[in-house]
Amino acid sequence: MSLHISTDVGGTFTDLVLYDYDPKTLRGELRELKVDTTPPNFERGVLDAIARCGADLSQVALLAHGTTVVINALTERRGARTALVTTRGFRDVLEIGRGNRPDLFNLNFTKPVPFVERYLRAEVTERMTHLGKLQTPVVMSELDEIAENFRKEGVEAIAVCCLHAYRNPENEKTIADTLRRLLPGVPVVASHEISREWREYERSNTTVVSAFVSPVVRKYVGALRAALDQQEFSGNLYLMQSNGGMTSSEGAIANPVSMVESGPASGMIAAQALGQLIGEANLIALDVGGTTAKCTLIHNGHLSVTTEYHIERTAKHPGYPIQTAVIELVEIGQGGGSIASVDAGGRLQVGPQSAGASPGPVAYGRGGTRPTTTDANLLLGRIDAAHFLGGQVTPDLKSVRESFARLGEPLGLGEIEAAQGVLRLANANMVNALKLVSTNKGYDPRDFTLMAFGGGGALHALELAEELHIPRVIIPTHAAVFSAWGMLLTDIRRDYTMTDLRALAPGVEAALRCTYAAMEEQARNDFASQAMNQAELRFAHYADLRYLGQEHTVKVPVDLSALDSGQGISTIIDRFHADHETRYTYRLPDAGVEVVNFHLVASVHIVKPKPQLRQAGVGRIEDAYLGTRGVFFEHDGSLDVAIYDNNKLEPGMNVIGPAIIQDASSSVVLPPRHKLSVDSYGNLIIDLQSAPPPEVA
């Protein structure tokens, strides 16, 4: 037997999934559990979880690990004392930023404070042209003074970002190598090691935050490795990245910002993998957690990856750009812990403020007084009060009622009406987020299946699907530890994106091949030096294309083997016209097409255990029946409905709504009319009747 384990460290819980499988058939047993997250020594929670599930670490072949260490260090500004070295004349690029002010009418606006203060932003005489030609070599004598100054100032990490280094990194490399020699022990990150894309502010900021978190990540990974070594772990440790793939611990240390959004990414990867397994290629994936809801769109089995990513960006704040590959998703402040409130003008709102794990919803009885979406679901019968939090907590229903009475009072609403209102607004907010990834990008939700997971996904999914006319909803088995489960389904992966402007027309085949070949060479070197098996390296090629004169690009797959046939370029261009029209509503058949970025996905396949089939034909649906209770449905009002135990549902069984299907960690709210069936893996598949939701008022 072989053991694969994944651990996902979240803000509140550390989730673990263990597969104990036969390497021949890949079939085996799956176990899952949750333990408390243990800041600041997160590795302790991981080891706790492994110990609790009874695994012998020396027998574990693969340990996949997702961590929030990078995003935490960034948002808490707990990183190294960082300096920046850049081209003469441009040290203020990091502070000027892009100049945008999304909070349009606030004249007392504050702009993002750069991660490096001005006196630690040094300039060097050097210059590359926009074509990558050396115009001015590095004036080496300037580096001695800079190094001396950084030493004096106690600099702990250095970012180097020169103009046009995405095109020709020679000067940047010279500067970085020299500083490494002059300041041994101080990590130096050069922009071309992290990003080969243009836009100097975005690349500078990316390099700076990489340097900023670099010592933190080094320490974290070191502690985890040491703890594992102590227990004689000899398998492979992989860390989850934001691009939906994993990397070695060496890879994580070399490119730490690649882990910035690892948690959300693995949930979406799990949705994609499950979709592939059960034949659902077009999915809207929705992850409803305690604080936020995240969603993404999977089209023809493909998840989009973007390097236009920001941290701390809101409707009012520009945030900080990071040019690292991140699965494209929309995140809104709408989860189980979202707090409901009424403002001075009588406006009821839900979120984005969250009660978090502490004090948590009112029902937890830990001092929370303001009602949350979880409280509303509880009071409205959608969550079973008798088995709240898996039966570990007796909910404080009296306080919950009182909190809704207080909320409703200024609106003339009773406690139940107020709770219904909170539920309806939470649903409306999530509907708007789902529209952002679908209708707003040119996709019709009626062509997609909604896959909902996370602690709250199943509570809301059916009503959201009704609103958006989505014909089918899937509630996956393992929905509560879906992100951790997803990590066991990912490959080792690194994304390389390189800006290299060139016209796309017949005749450039050799040039394309040459650029990709150079990127592949880079990938081979990285995988070799970062202890990843490069013998089995596989490549997928993409290009970010645009019409000449335009700015926005569309990512299109490039089939290198087809390039030889002579049809290759026109196939790429045809695909671009079609995808551009989907995304931007028009095509320009006569305009020239240009490559902006070359994108290479380098991956190594990891053996993945196969999900188990659930046994069928033993039990009866009556065995799963738990009784009835009153439940409020957004579009159908309050009904007495049957309650079923999810653990006793078997493949082939059907339930017609209205009903609730519950287990220790989730509750599926199934409105009237719709038909739920259980597939051979235990996933719940709900086909919606086409009747539109009735009027509310």
Added chain:
Amino acid sequence: MNPVHSKSAQAAHGYDPVTLQVIKDSLTAIGQEMFQVMIRTSMSPIIYETTDFAVGLTDAHGELVAQGNGVAGFLATLDTAVQSTLQHHPADTLKSGDVIITNTPYEGGGTHLSDVVIIVPILVGNELVGFSVNKSHWTEIGGKDAGSVTTTATEIFQEGLHLRFVKLYEEGRLNRSLVDVIAANVRMPDQTIGDMHAGVAAARTGERRVQQLFERYGMETVSFAMADLMDYGERLTRAQLRALPVGTYEAEDVIEEDGAGNGPFKLKVKVTLRDGNMLADFTGTDPQAHGPINSSRTALGTAVRCALKAITDPDLPANGGCFRPIEIICPDGTLVSAQSPAPVSIYYESLVAVIELVWKALAPAMLERLPAGHYRSVGGTFLAGTHPDSRQFFVLGEPLLGGWGATHQRDGLNGMFCCANGETYNIPVELAESRYGVQIEQYAFHQEAGGAGQYRGGRGVVLDYRVTSDEAFLTVTYSRTSTHPWGLNGGGEGSSNRAEIHRQGGALEVRTMATGVPVQQGDLIRIFTGHGGGYGDPRARGRDAIQRDLRDGYITPEQAREDYGFAQ
């Protein structure tokens, strides 16, 4: 009794408050979707990068229900455009499928000819329930100079094609003759007609979504929700205005030049806050100018609305209700209430000036919300020529960043776009050098004098373009060029805006308002934008802050000594 089985509450007005809230949130979401459609379908960088546009919904009378803005300067342009539409096309003549197009500067929300408004009446059955509207900056609308920007026009007729509330579609049928007229009058017809279709697509999206809301929730409920949303805006705004100090606040300022060599021109305002109302009287402002610095009344509406938003809760929605407390007085024919056929091409400099004028009047009484004066110019900079590598014709056009004023609690912001901008992005150096015939030699904060204070004015920017084209042509449209950003409570004045041309031979020219100045390969165009004004007596600035400024190079040792009396 089972707790979930109770009847839905009805508030005093008979409507369920949660349903009303869901409808109101949906209206806001429709605004966002229209905004995205515009970005998605536009073919012009000025729309999808600079977001120089706004989208909105009004009720049947043209009162603003919801708005999505890319730039603050369009705040008073949508509802007013609908109100003027109703004067040209009475409600009972509007049919489903009609689309009206206008760019006239002198009526309803007009700015300059480049900004084109698309208006779609929304009918449910035969009843007019509202309008879906947007306004966007088209890259080309014809006129005497490329890009339809000029500092030298003397009449509107030189500035481009003028459309006054004409029907682009009638009951769903496109008016092809009109499209032919537009295409024949502009330099880049594909892009212009593309922008037109983007505007129609965004407006139609709004129309369809609003109709769906009416179908879903019914005529009475949605109409009530729209009215209630605006009443809510009014209620909150008036309550907040009442909490501000009652009084009359005055300010004067100047715009230095009009493009035709005349000036300076005086701007004057008297703002009265009383009983939850805001009255702004611009009487005393100079008459309209010969050159295109003029602006229509729209600038006044925008200025007062922006100031109102800035001194009340910025989280409040921007809807017609919020603006009911506003009253504006200004005689016809002033620099900011110009009448036909006054040229208006660079109206945006007057717009920025008048927004800041109202801010300047109120600032001393509202230090919590309003900083000292900023560099006060869009900083419109245009360079046209042939790229030395690609041999393609290029037009570089960008607004400039500058210093903002200090507040009573902190230093001003370094390098931000002006108050009339918003979700506006600068052009990265690495992109600019690939696209345009320039090499950029520095993009940095400068150390010119100005902005001293207990809290220091934000730093202006110096930007160097080395011309790499054989020849290129420079257009600049700056104000705040000889006057300086104002300080507050003893804070020093900031510095001013200018472009220098350092010729190959060593000659230096300074330009602030000019069209098509020839520059040659090797010439250096060096642009300075102003520092913002300071706050408070510089002598009260802490030693730590001065030392930090010296360490960071935001000020020179001489400035530390002379402005702050600082001795090492």
